[in-house]
Amino acid sequence: MSLSLFTPALASDDYNCTQLMYEHGLATSAQLYCGYEDYSEAVISKASQCMALAEDHGESDRLKETLKEGLADFQAEYENASNKKEICSVFADQFPLFVRP
Numbered sequence: 001m002s003l004s005l006f007t008p009a010l011a012s013d014d015y016n017c018t019q020l021m022y023e024h025g026l027a028t029s030a031q032l033y034c035g036y037e038d039y040s041e042a043v044i045s046k047a048s049q050c051m052a053l054a055e056d057h058g059e060s061d062r063l064k065e066t067l068k069e070g071l072a073d074f075q076a077e078y079e080n081a082s083n084k085k086e087i088c089s090v091f092a093d094q095f096p097l098f099v100r101p
Helices: 017-034 041-056 060-080 084-094
Strands: none
Touching (some): 017 041, 017 060, 017 084, 041 060, 060 084
16 A cells, blocks of 8 residues: 555545545554644544445445554554654645644
8 A cells, every 4th residue: 555545535525435434544543653643623523424324324334344444554554664754744744634743
């Protein structure tokens, strides 16, 4: 996985819930490993809205798995990185709508 392949879902109001949940997983893991001070309330709110929609349509298990994939992908990227500070810096630069160092 390369974080540079992703354009944050919140870049527009027309976001995709699957992509948002994956990126929410990435960012949640990044916050844990990188120690970012701030995590966007807007992301949390939109992720909750997406989960509610998924539950209404019987898709919540799929969306939860997508969230878990994001969590695991960032963890793997972080653990394999030779320069942990760099991966944290790059993530914060690419996902400023999600986290702030």
